[in-house]
Amino acid sequence: MRVWIRSLTPKARKDFVSKLTDAEVAVLLYDWTIWARDKQLPPLDDWRVWLILAGRGFGKTRTGAEWVRILAERGEARRLALVGETAADARDVMIEGESGILATCPPWFRPKYEPSKRRLTWPNGAIATSFSADDPDQLRGPQFDAAWADEIAKWRHEAAWDNLMLGLRLGLNPRCVATTTPKPRAWLSRLIDDPATRVTRGATHENTDNLAPGFLEQILARYGGTRLGRQEIDGEYLVDLPGALWSRSLLERARAATGTPPLVRTVVAVDPAVTAHDGSDETGIVVAGVTSLGRDGAFWVLEDGSGRYSPDDWARRAIALWRRHAADALVCEVNQGGDMVRATLGTVDPNVPVRAVRATKGKRLRAEPIAALYEQGRVRHAKPLRALEDQMAAFTGDPAEGSPDRLDALVWALTELAFGGRPADSREFLI
DSSP: OOHHHHHHHHHHHHHHHEEEEEEEHHHHHOHHHHHHHHGGGGOHHHHHHHHEEEESSSHHHHHHHHHHHHHHHTSOOOOEEESSHHHHHHIIIIIIISHHHHSOOOOOOEEEEEEGTTTTEEEEEEEEEEEEETOGGSSOOOBBSSSEEESSGGOOOOHHHHHHHBBOOOSSEEEEEEEEEEOOOOHHHHHHHHHTEEEEOGGGGGGGGGGGGGHHHHHHHHHHHHHHHHTEEESOOOOOOOOOOOOOOHHHHHHHHOOOOOOOEEEEEEESSSSTTTSSSOOOOEEEEEEETTTOOOEEEEEEBBBOOHHHHHHHHHHHHHHTOOSSSSEEEESSSSSHHHHHHHHHHSSSSSEEEESOOHHHHHHHHHHHHHHHEEESSSSHHHHHHHHHHHOOOOOOGOOOOOHHHHHHHHHHHHHSEEEOOOSOOOO
């Protein structure tokens, strides 16, 4: 039925509904399995916690409310916990909200709501009680066979989650749905990694049909590409890694609020991969410039053209960027295959000026002076560079992390601009 109804055109759907009785329309309206998106339906395998990490407006509240309502109606849960960040959140959002439990329940099976007792009681005897995560001790003692925990990333006390889990011990298969916009929490990271947790990730745009007209366009215009936007709109779980040279907040500050100023030097840096198959490293290709050659020069990262390319493809990509940005040199790492670099670029354009560089220090030692430029506020990103910034935020210098090729190219570009001297004017390889 679900697949069939979704396959109908709007006109065919209207015609179908017009032939139903009022009772049949009501049953159809409250059948959540028909109207829910795939991500709003629980995983089919065995799990203890279903964690929904999604942006605002995704439909997390509706998903949690419908899950609770269906369990109660079917008698699959008799004692349920509803835990909000605060008592007001549990009442105003989870129970009484536009997408809360009372709004999702059909008139013929509506629970009795007793606000003074923080309790919902269904006609079949199922009971849901609300709790505040701000008071973890509320959850000491009670026991449940199901729970809905909302906005857990905002909970101030980890003990509230621990107490909820300790009380989830009734029935044959006690389970919890946790809905939240992601924010970095150490205990949330552990929950994500737990084998008994199933994680659903989603973004605001997936629920566009049910949002106010223009809402998505407005928030994307203001927050698109920012850390806040990635977290609150795209539902990404962004965590600062201990020991990383760049924090997310540092990268956020590097985002330019204005257009790129005139630049006196621009370079394209390339960290070439030595193989070209599905499991190969990426070839890092980053374009950067500087406003002046003095100590007050500001550095601008203009573009990240990195990717998994064949040798001919990365050479063409790098040279195309060199031409488009009117760069004065290609800076290429030649530790692995200097002759290969020469031959590859030469087959595309033998007249491109190339400054070859060879790594003599470890990656972290090479990157530390560049991280210092960011800390001094001297580097700006002309536009959001998510894949590059993700590598930067994850880079600690540990060899086990693999090869951060985009970051390597960035380091070579800014090292050339900050410490490399005058522009390269030779058309020969400087190896």
